[in-house]
Amino acid sequence: MFVSTTPYQGPIHVLGAGLSGLAAAILLARAGREVHVHELRADSGARFAGDFQGIENWTSPVDFWAELRAWGIDPDGWKATALREIDLALPGDRIATVKSPRVAFRLVERGTRPHTLDQGLKRQALAAGAHLHYHTRRDRRACHIVATGPRGVTGLVRGELFRTSYPNQVTVQLNDRLAPGAYTYMIVVDGVGLIATVLLRKQRDANRFLDETLAWYHAHYPALDRRTLRRVGGVGSFAVHPRYTLGGRHYVGEAAGLQDCLWGFGIRYAITSGCLAAQALLVGSDYEAAVRRRLVPFQRASLANRWLLNRLGRWGMEGLARLWMWDQERRGDGLPFVSRLYRPSLLHGFLYQTAVRGMLRRRPIEEEEIAVRHLPLAPAKRRDGWAPSAAAREIAAARKVPRATASP
Numbered sequence: 220m221f222v223s224t225t226p227y228q229g230p231i232h233v234l235g236a237g238l239s240g241l242a243a244a245i246l247l248a249r250a251g252r253e254v255h256v257h258e259l260r261a262d263s264g265a266r267f268a269g270d271f272q273g274i275e276n277w278t279s280p281v282d283f284w285a286e287l288r289a290w291g292i293d294p295d296g297w298k299a300t301a302l303r304e305i306d307l308a309l310p311g312d313r314i315a316t317v318k319s320p321r322v323a324f325r326l327v328e329r330g331t332r333p334h335t336l337d338q339g340l341k342r343q344a345l346a347a348g349a350h351l352h353y354h355t356r357r358d359r360r361a362c363h364i365v366a367t368g369p370r371g372v373t374g375l376v377r378g379e380l381f382r383t384s385y386p387n388q389v390t391v392q393l394n395d396r397l398a399p400g401a402y403t404y405m406i407v408v409d410g411v412g413l414i415a416t417v418l419l420r421k422q423r424d425a426n427r428f429l430d431e432t433l434a435w436y437h438a439h440y441p442a443l444d445r446r447t448l449r450r451v452g453g454v455g456s457f458a459v460h461p462r463y464t465l466g467g468r469h470y471v472g473e474a475a476g477l478q479d480c481l482w483g484f485g486i487r488y489a490i491t492s493g494c495l496a497a498q499a500l501l502v503g504s505d506y507e508a509a510v511r512r513r514l515v516p517f518q519r520a521s522l523a524n525r526w527l528l529n530r531l532g533r534w535g536m537e538g539l540a541r542l543w544m545w546d547q548e549r550r551g552d553g554l555p556f557v558s559r560l561y562r563p564s565l566l567h568g569f570l571y572q573t574a575v576r577g578m579l580r581r582r583p584i585e586e587e588e589i590a591v592r593h594l595p596l597a598p599a600k601r602r603d604g605w606a607p608s609a610a611a612r613e614i615a616a617a618r619k620v621p622r623a624t625a626s627p
Protein backbone atom coordinates (compact mmCIF):
# COMPACT_ATOMS: atom_id res chain seq x y z
CA MET A 220 0.00 0.00 0.00
CA PHE A 221 2.75 2.48 0.96
CA VAL A 222 5.82 2.91 -1.20
CA SER A 223 9.06 2.63 0.76
CA THR A 224 11.69 3.02 -1.94
CA THR A 225 10.85 6.68 -2.70
CA PRO A 226 10.29 9.24 0.05
CA TYR A 227 6.61 9.41 0.98
CA GLN A 228 5.44 12.98 1.62
CA GLY A 229 1.99 12.60 3.24
CA PRO A 230 1.07 12.24 6.93
CA ILE A 231 2.76 9.32 8.67
CA HIS A 232 0.92 7.02 11.08
CA VAL A 233 2.74 5.05 13.75
CA LEU A 234 1.00 2.33 15.77
CA GLY A 235 2.26 2.20 19.38
CA ALA A 236 3.73 5.02 21.50
CA GLY A 237 6.42 2.95 23.23
CA LEU A 238 10.16 3.29 22.71
CA SER A 239 10.42 2.32 19.05
CA GLY A 240 7.29 4.26 17.98
CA LEU A 241 8.32 7.43 19.83
CA ALA A 242 11.90 7.28 18.53
CA ALA A 243 10.53 7.10 14.98
CA ALA A 244 8.08 9.94 15.68
CA ILE A 245 10.84 12.22 17.00
CA LEU A 246 12.96 11.84 13.85
CA LEU A 247 10.01 12.22 11.48
CA ALA A 248 8.51 15.25 13.23
CA ARG A 249 11.92 16.93 13.53
CA ALA A 250 12.27 16.57 9.78
CA GLY A 251 9.05 18.53 9.41
CA ARG A 252 6.71 15.64 8.62
CA GLU A 253 3.17 15.33 9.91
CA VAL A 254 3.25 12.36 12.31
CA HIS A 255 0.39 10.71 14.19
CA VAL A 256 1.14 8.09 16.85
CA HIS A 257 -1.79 5.89 17.91
CA GLU A 258 -1.54 4.22 21.30
CA LEU A 259 -3.92 1.71 22.84
CA ARG A 260 -3.08 2.55 26.44
CA ALA A 261 -3.66 5.81 28.35
CA ASP A 262 -0.03 6.92 28.17
CA SER A 263 3.45 6.01 26.99
CA GLY A 264 5.12 3.68 29.46
CA ALA A 265 1.81 2.50 30.94
CA ARG A 266 2.91 -1.07 30.18
CA PHE A 267 5.49 -0.66 32.95
CA ALA A 268 5.11 0.37 36.57
CA GLY A 269 8.31 2.11 37.59
CA ASP A 270 10.70 -0.80 37.08
CA PHE A 271 14.35 -0.15 36.35
CA GLN A 272 15.82 -1.38 33.08
CA GLY A 273 19.42 -1.36 31.82
CA ILE A 274 20.46 -0.07 28.41
CA GLU A 275 23.49 -2.02 27.26
CA ASN A 276 26.54 -0.26 25.91
CA TRP A 277 28.58 -3.19 24.63
CA THR A 278 27.20 -4.17 21.22
CA SER A 279 28.93 -1.26 19.48
CA PRO A 280 32.19 0.61 20.03
CA VAL A 281 30.07 3.78 19.72
CA ASP A 282 28.51 4.82 23.02
CA PHE A 283 24.72 4.50 22.72
CA TRP A 284 24.25 8.04 24.06
CA ALA A 285 26.40 9.32 21.16
CA GLU A 286 24.29 7.25 18.75
CA LEU A 287 21.13 8.82 20.15
CA ARG A 288 22.54 12.31 19.75
CA ALA A 289 23.52 11.50 16.16
CA TRP A 290 19.88 10.49 15.49
CA GLY A 291 18.72 13.79 17.03
CA ILE A 292 17.41 12.29 20.28
CA ASP A 293 18.58 14.01 23.47
CA PRO A 294 19.55 11.39 26.09
CA ASP A 295 19.53 14.08 28.78
CA GLY A 296 15.75 14.17 28.43
CA TRP A 297 15.21 11.45 31.08
CA LYS A 298 16.94 10.25 34.22
CA ALA A 299 19.72 7.73 33.64
CA THR A 300 22.40 6.35 35.93
CA ALA A 301 25.61 5.34 34.17
CA LEU A 302 27.36 2.26 35.56
CA ARG A 303 30.94 1.09 35.23
CA GLU A 304 30.72 -1.56 37.91
CA ILE A 305 28.27 -4.26 38.99
CA ASP A 306 28.35 -7.22 41.35
CA LEU A 307 28.17 -10.63 39.69
CA ALA A 308 27.04 -13.50 41.92
CA LEU A 309 29.13 -16.51 41.01
CA PRO A 310 28.50 -20.20 41.62
CA GLY A 311 28.95 -21.05 45.28
CA ASP A 312 27.40 -17.64 46.02
CA ARG A 313 30.74 -15.81 45.84
CA ILE A 314 30.18 -12.21 44.76
CA ALA A 315 32.69 -10.74 42.31
CA THR A 316 32.78 -7.27 40.79
CA VAL A 317 32.62 -6.69 37.03
CA LYS A 318 34.32 -3.40 36.15
CA SER A 319 35.11 -1.36 33.11
CA PRO A 320 36.74 2.01 32.52
CA ARG A 321 33.88 2.81 30.09
CA VAL A 322 30.16 2.99 30.76
CA ALA A 323 28.93 -0.62 30.68
CA PHE A 324 25.25 0.21 30.81
CA ARG A 325 22.80 2.82 31.98
CA LEU A 326 19.86 2.36 34.28
CA VAL A 327 16.60 4.03 33.36
CA GLU A 328 13.12 3.86 34.83
CA ARG A 329 10.16 2.72 32.72
CA GLY A 330 6.61 3.92 33.25
CA THR A 331 4.60 7.12 33.27
CA ARG A 332 6.47 9.23 35.84
CA PRO A 333 8.14 12.37 34.40
CA HIS A 334 11.75 11.14 34.66
CA THR A 335 11.15 7.79 32.87
CA LEU A 336 12.62 6.92 29.49
CA ASP A 337 9.11 6.62 28.02
CA GLN A 338 8.06 10.10 29.16
CA GLY A 339 11.39 11.63 28.11
CA LEU A 340 10.87 10.35 24.57
CA LYS A 341 7.23 11.44 24.64
CA ARG A 342 8.22 15.02 25.56
CA GLN A 343 10.72 15.13 22.69
CA ALA A 344 8.14 13.78 20.22
CA LEU A 345 5.59 16.41 21.32
CA ALA A 346 8.18 19.20 21.21
CA ALA A 347 9.07 18.16 17.66
CA GLY A 348 5.40 18.50 16.69
CA ALA A 349 4.24 14.86 16.61
CA HIS A 350 0.54 14.25 17.33
CA LEU A 351 0.11 11.59 20.00
CA HIS A 352 -3.31 9.96 20.28
CA TYR A 353 -3.82 7.87 23.43
CA HIS A 354 -6.56 5.37 24.11
CA THR A 355 -7.10 4.93 20.42
CA ARG A 356 -7.29 2.02 18.03
CA ARG A 357 -6.24 2.10 14.42
CA ASP A 358 -6.01 -0.60 11.80
CA ARG A 359 -2.32 -1.49 11.42
CA ARG A 360 -2.87 -1.64 7.63
CA ALA A 361 -3.47 2.11 7.76
CA CYS A 362 -0.11 2.69 9.47
CA HIS A 363 3.41 3.13 8.10
CA ILE A 364 5.21 1.91 11.21
CA VAL A 365 4.04 -0.89 13.51
CA ALA A 366 5.58 -0.47 16.98
CA THR A 367 3.20 -2.43 19.17
CA GLY A 368 5.70 -4.27 21.38
CA PRO A 369 5.87 -7.99 22.26
CA ARG A 370 3.57 -10.61 20.84
CA GLY A 371 3.90 -14.00 22.37
CA VAL A 372 6.00 -14.87 25.37
CA THR A 373 9.66 -15.87 25.16
CA GLY A 374 10.50 -14.89 28.71
CA LEU A 375 8.90 -13.24 31.67
CA VAL A 376 10.14 -11.04 34.45
CA ARG A 377 8.69 -10.90 37.95
CA GLY A 378 10.05 -8.33 40.39
CA GLU A 379 9.37 -6.39 43.53
CA LEU A 380 9.90 -2.65 43.92
CA PHE A 381 10.75 -1.44 47.39
CA ARG A 382 11.99 1.54 49.33
CA THR A 383 15.35 1.20 51.03
CA SER A 384 18.13 3.19 52.64
CA TYR A 385 20.68 0.87 51.00
CA PRO A 386 23.27 2.68 48.81
CA ASN A 387 23.08 2.46 45.01
CA GLN A 388 23.83 -1.09 43.93
CA VAL A 389 23.46 -3.46 40.99
CA THR A 390 23.89 -7.21 41.35
CA VAL A 391 23.29 -9.79 38.66
CA GLN A 392 23.17 -13.47 39.47
CA LEU A 393 23.29 -16.24 36.87
CA ASN A 394 21.23 -18.88 38.64
CA ASP A 395 19.25 -21.63 36.96
CA ARG A 396 17.40 -22.52 40.16
CA LEU A 397 16.05 -19.08 41.14
CA ALA A 398 15.68 -17.96 37.51
CA PRO A 399 15.07 -21.00 35.29
CA GLY A 400 17.30 -20.58 32.23
CA ALA A 401 18.16 -16.98 33.05
CA TYR A 402 19.26 -14.68 35.88
CA THR A 403 18.10 -12.63 38.86
CA TYR A 404 19.02 -9.04 39.61
CA MET A 405 18.90 -6.37 42.26
CA ILE A 406 19.02 -2.68 41.39
CA VAL A 407 19.00 0.10 43.97
CA VAL A 408 18.91 3.70 42.75
CA ASP A 409 18.44 6.67 45.06
CA GLY A 410 16.38 4.93 47.72
CA VAL A 411 14.27 2.72 45.44
CA GLY A 412 15.15 -0.92 44.80
CA LEU A 413 14.04 -3.65 42.48
CA ILE A 414 14.72 -7.35 42.95
CA ALA A 415 13.61 -9.48 40.03
CA THR A 416 13.88 -12.89 38.49
CA VAL A 417 13.74 -13.70 34.79
CA LEU A 418 12.06 -16.96 33.80
CA LEU A 419 12.74 -18.63 30.46
CA ARG A 420 10.93 -21.85 31.38
CA LYS A 421 7.18 -22.08 31.90
CA GLN A 422 6.22 -22.11 35.61
CA ARG A 423 2.85 -22.27 37.27
CA ASP A 424 3.75 -19.66 39.91
CA ALA A 425 6.37 -17.01 39.13
CA ASN A 426 5.97 -15.60 42.67
CA ARG A 427 7.54 -18.77 44.12
CA PHE A 428 10.75 -17.92 42.25
CA LEU A 429 10.59 -14.27 43.24
CA ASP A 430 10.05 -15.07 46.93
CA GLU A 431 13.10 -17.36 46.90
CA THR A 432 15.11 -14.70 45.02
CA LEU A 433 14.18 -12.07 47.63
CA ALA A 434 15.28 -14.49 50.36
CA TRP A 435 18.62 -14.97 48.57
CA TYR A 436 19.31 -11.22 48.37
CA HIS A 437 18.40 -10.76 52.04
CA ALA A 438 20.81 -13.49 53.04
CA HIS A 439 23.65 -12.00 50.96
CA TYR A 440 22.94 -8.30 51.59
CA PRO A 441 21.89 -8.40 55.28
CA ALA A 442 21.81 -4.59 55.58
CA LEU A 443 19.12 -4.39 52.91
CA ASP A 444 16.03 -2.85 54.49
CA ARG A 445 13.19 -3.58 52.11
CA ARG A 446 9.88 -1.79 52.42
CA THR A 447 7.72 -3.29 49.70
CA LEU A 448 6.02 -0.94 47.23
CA ARG A 449 4.56 -3.36 44.69
CA ARG A 450 5.24 -6.31 42.45
CA VAL A 451 6.00 -5.57 38.80
CA GLY A 452 6.73 -7.60 35.72
CA GLY A 453 6.07 -8.22 32.09
CA VAL A 454 6.95 -10.34 29.12
CA GLY A 455 9.43 -10.20 26.28
CA SER A 456 9.16 -11.77 22.86
CA PHE A 457 11.81 -12.96 20.42
CA ALA A 458 10.98 -13.95 16.84
CA VAL A 459 12.70 -14.16 13.48
CA HIS A 460 10.63 -12.47 10.80
CA PRO A 461 10.99 -13.37 7.14
CA ARG A 462 10.35 -9.69 6.32
CA TYR A 463 10.54 -6.47 8.32
CA THR A 464 8.53 -4.47 5.81
CA LEU A 465 5.16 -6.00 5.08
CA GLY A 466 2.49 -4.41 2.90
CA GLY A 467 4.60 -1.24 2.99
CA ARG A 468 4.54 -1.18 6.82
CA HIS A 469 7.83 -1.14 8.71
CA TYR A 470 7.84 -3.40 11.78
CA VAL A 471 10.05 -2.12 14.60
CA GLY A 472 11.09 -3.12 18.14
CA GLU A 473 9.54 -6.20 19.66
CA ALA A 474 6.63 -6.06 17.18
CA ALA A 475 9.34 -7.21 14.76
CA GLY A 476 10.62 -9.80 17.24
CA LEU A 477 13.77 -7.70 17.67
CA GLN A 478 15.02 -8.70 21.10
CA ASP A 479 18.19 -9.94 22.73
CA CYS A 480 17.52 -13.62 23.20
CA LEU A 481 20.40 -14.11 25.63
CA TRP A 482 19.58 -11.60 28.37
CA GLY A 483 16.61 -9.54 27.13
CA PHE A 484 18.31 -6.21 26.38
CA GLY A 485 15.67 -5.06 23.90
CA ILE A 486 15.77 -1.28 24.39
CA ARG A 487 18.65 -0.60 22.02
CA TYR A 488 17.02 -2.78 19.34
CA ALA A 489 13.72 -0.91 19.80
CA ILE A 490 15.09 2.63 19.56
CA THR A 491 17.52 1.81 16.75
CA SER A 492 14.88 0.07 14.63
CA GLY A 493 12.47 2.99 15.18
CA CYS A 494 15.16 5.40 13.95
CA LEU A 495 15.98 3.19 10.94
CA ALA A 496 12.29 3.05 9.95
CA ALA A 497 11.96 6.83 10.22
CA GLN A 498 15.08 7.29 8.12
CA ALA A 499 13.71 4.95 5.45
CA LEU A 500 10.51 6.99 5.25
CA LEU A 501 12.42 10.27 5.14
CA VAL A 502 14.95 9.45 2.46
CA GLY A 503 13.36 6.47 0.74
CA SER A 504 16.08 4.07 1.88
CA ASP A 505 15.56 0.34 2.29
CA TYR A 506 14.45 -0.40 5.89
CA GLU A 507 14.55 -4.15 5.34
CA ALA A 508 18.22 -3.99 4.27
CA ALA A 509 19.14 -1.65 7.14
CA VAL A 510 17.62 -3.96 9.79
CA ARG A 511 19.28 -6.99 8.27
CA ARG A 512 22.65 -5.25 8.22
CA ARG A 513 22.54 -3.53 11.59
CA LEU A 514 20.35 -5.59 13.93
CA VAL A 515 19.60 -9.08 12.62
CA PRO A 516 23.22 -10.36 12.94
CA PHE A 517 23.18 -9.47 16.65
CA GLN A 518 19.76 -11.03 17.08
CA ARG A 519 21.03 -14.25 15.48
CA ALA A 520 24.14 -14.27 17.65
CA SER A 521 21.93 -13.89 20.73
CA LEU A 522 19.83 -16.91 19.71
CA ALA A 523 22.99 -18.96 19.15
CA ASN A 524 24.25 -17.95 22.61
CA ARG A 525 20.91 -18.85 24.18
CA TRP A 526 20.90 -22.25 22.44
CA LEU A 527 24.41 -23.00 23.69
CA LEU A 528 23.65 -21.91 27.24
CA ASN A 529 20.47 -24.02 27.30
CA ARG A 530 22.44 -27.06 26.12
CA LEU A 531 25.13 -26.55 28.75
CA GLY A 532 22.57 -25.90 31.52
CA ARG A 533 23.69 -24.72 34.93
CA TRP A 534 27.27 -25.85 34.24
CA GLY A 535 27.25 -23.55 31.22
CA MET A 536 26.15 -20.63 33.38
CA GLU A 537 28.84 -21.37 35.92
CA GLY A 538 31.47 -21.79 33.22
CA LEU A 539 30.42 -18.51 31.61
CA ALA A 540 30.68 -16.61 34.89
CA ARG A 541 34.14 -18.07 35.64
CA LEU A 542 35.42 -17.36 32.14
CA TRP A 543 34.15 -13.82 32.39
CA MET A 544 36.05 -13.21 35.64
CA TRP A 545 39.21 -14.80 34.26
CA ASP A 546 39.06 -12.56 31.17
CA GLN A 547 38.49 -9.47 33.31
CA GLU A 548 41.51 -10.27 35.47
CA ARG A 549 43.66 -10.66 32.38
CA ARG A 550 42.55 -7.43 30.70
CA GLY A 551 41.62 -5.27 33.68
CA ASP A 552 38.26 -4.66 31.94
CA GLY A 553 35.09 -6.77 32.22
CA LEU A 554 33.36 -5.33 29.15
CA PRO A 555 35.33 -6.87 26.22
CA PHE A 556 34.17 -10.36 27.26
CA VAL A 557 30.49 -9.41 26.96
CA SER A 558 31.16 -7.49 23.73
CA ARG A 559 32.75 -10.60 22.21
CA LEU A 560 29.92 -12.79 23.45
CA TYR A 561 27.41 -10.52 21.68
CA ARG A 562 29.45 -9.79 18.53
CA PRO A 563 28.27 -11.92 15.57
CA SER A 564 30.89 -14.50 14.57
CA LEU A 565 31.24 -17.53 12.30
CA LEU A 566 30.54 -19.83 15.25
CA HIS A 567 27.33 -17.92 16.00
CA GLY A 568 26.31 -18.30 12.34
CA PHE A 569 26.85 -22.05 12.51
CA LEU A 570 25.02 -22.52 15.83
CA TYR A 571 22.19 -20.25 14.70
CA GLN A 572 21.01 -22.75 12.07
CA THR A 573 20.80 -25.51 14.68
CA ALA A 574 19.12 -23.15 17.15
CA VAL A 575 16.44 -22.18 14.62
CA ARG A 576 15.59 -25.82 13.98
CA GLY A 577 15.67 -26.81 17.64
CA MET A 578 14.08 -23.84 19.38
CA LEU A 579 11.86 -21.73 17.12
CA ARG A 580 8.24 -22.50 16.26
CA ARG A 581 6.40 -21.23 13.22
CA ARG A 582 3.57 -18.91 14.14
CA PRO A 583 1.26 -16.96 11.84
CA ILE A 584 0.76 -13.28 12.70
CA GLU A 585 -1.29 -10.42 11.26
CA GLU A 586 -4.34 -12.51 10.42
CA GLU A 587 -2.07 -15.19 8.96
CA GLU A 588 -0.51 -12.77 6.47
CA ILE A 589 2.92 -13.91 7.51
CA ALA A 590 4.52 -16.74 9.50
CA VAL A 591 7.33 -15.82 11.87
CA ARG A 592 9.58 -18.17 13.78
CA HIS A 593 8.92 -17.46 17.42
CA LEU A 594 10.83 -18.63 20.48
CA PRO A 595 8.26 -19.86 23.02
CA LEU A 596 8.85 -20.28 26.74
CA ALA A 597 10.67 -23.57 27.25
CA PRO A 598 8.87 -26.29 29.23
CA ALA A 599 9.60 -26.56 32.95
CA LYS A 600 12.24 -29.07 34.03
CA ARG A 601 11.86 -31.55 36.82
CA ARG A 602 14.53 -29.70 38.80
CA ASP A 603 12.32 -26.54 38.86
CA GLY A 604 10.03 -28.28 41.36
CA TRP A 605 12.04 -27.59 44.54
CA ALA A 606 10.38 -26.81 47.90
CA PRO A 607 10.60 -23.18 49.10
CA SER A 608 13.00 -22.33 51.93
CA ALA A 609 11.70 -21.16 55.32
CA ALA A 610 12.80 -17.58 54.51
CA ALA A 611 10.91 -17.62 51.20
CA ARG A 612 7.81 -19.00 52.91
CA GLU A 613 7.94 -16.09 55.35
CA ILE A 614 8.19 -13.62 52.48
CA ALA A 615 5.23 -15.31 50.76
CA ALA A 616 3.18 -15.15 53.96
CA ALA A 617 3.96 -11.43 54.43
CA ARG A 618 2.94 -10.82 50.80
CA LYS A 619 -0.49 -12.27 51.45
CA VAL A 620 -1.20 -9.82 54.29
CA PRO A 621 -3.13 -6.90 52.72
CA ARG A 622 -1.33 -3.59 52.93
CA ALA A 623 -1.81 -0.05 51.63
CA THR A 624 -0.14 0.48 48.25
CA ALA A 625 2.20 3.39 47.77
CA SER A 626 4.18 4.86 44.91
CA PRO A 627 7.92 5.52 45.14
Ligand SMILES: Cc1cc2nc3c(=O)[nH]c(=O)nc-3n(C[C@H](O)[C@H](O)[C@H](O)COP(=O)(O)OP(=O)(O)OC[C@H]3O[C@@H](n4cnc5c(N)ncnc54)[C@H](O)[C@@H]3O)c2cc1C
Nearest residue numbers: 235237238239259272273367368453472473484485486489
Ligand atom coordinates in the same frame (compact mmCIF):
# COMPACT_ATOMS: atom_id res chain seq x y z
C1 LIG B 1 9.94 -6.47 32.99
C2 LIG B 1 10.83 -6.18 31.81
C3 LIG B 1 12.14 -5.82 32.02
C4 LIG B 1 12.95 -5.50 30.94
N1 LIG B 1 14.25 -5.13 31.18
C5 LIG B 1 15.02 -4.69 30.14
C6 LIG B 1 16.32 -4.22 30.38
O1 LIG B 1 16.81 -4.19 31.52
N2 LIG B 1 17.04 -3.78 29.31
C7 LIG B 1 16.53 -3.77 28.05
O2 LIG B 1 17.23 -3.35 27.12
N3 LIG B 1 15.30 -4.26 27.79
C8 LIG B 1 14.53 -4.70 28.80
N4 LIG B 1 13.27 -5.16 28.55
C9 LIG B 1 12.78 -5.17 27.16
C10 LIG B 1 12.34 -3.78 26.71
O3 LIG B 1 11.48 -3.23 27.68
C11 LIG B 1 11.59 -3.90 25.37
O4 LIG B 1 12.42 -4.61 24.48
C12 LIG B 1 11.22 -2.55 24.78
O5 LIG B 1 10.36 -1.83 25.62
C13 LIG B 1 10.54 -2.78 23.44
O6 LIG B 1 10.15 -1.54 22.90
P1 LIG B 1 8.96 -1.50 21.87
O7 LIG B 1 8.90 -0.11 21.36
O8 LIG B 1 9.08 -2.61 20.91
O9 LIG B 1 7.69 -1.84 22.77
P2 LIG B 1 7.06 -1.00 23.99
O10 LIG B 1 8.03 -0.05 24.56
O11 LIG B 1 6.42 -1.99 24.87
O12 LIG B 1 5.91 -0.17 23.27
C14 LIG B 1 4.84 -0.78 22.61
C15 LIG B 1 3.64 0.13 22.75
O13 LIG B 1 2.63 -0.27 21.83
C16 LIG B 1 1.37 -0.22 22.49
N5 LIG B 1 0.46 -1.10 21.77
C17 LIG B 1 0.39 -2.46 21.80
N6 LIG B 1 -0.56 -2.89 20.95
C18 LIG B 1 -1.10 -1.80 20.38
C19 LIG B 1 -2.12 -1.60 19.39
N7 LIG B 1 -2.76 -2.60 18.84
N8 LIG B 1 -2.42 -0.32 19.02
C20 LIG B 1 -1.77 0.73 19.58
N9 LIG B 1 -0.80 0.60 20.50
C21 LIG B 1 -0.46 -0.65 20.89
C22 LIG B 1 1.70 -0.63 23.90
O14 LIG B 1 0.70 -0.20 24.79
C23 LIG B 1 3.03 0.07 24.13
O15 LIG B 1 2.88 1.37 24.63
C24 LIG B 1 12.44 -5.54 29.61
C25 LIG B 1 11.12 -5.93 29.41
C26 LIG B 1 10.32 -6.25 30.49
C27 LIG B 1 8.90 -6.68 30.24
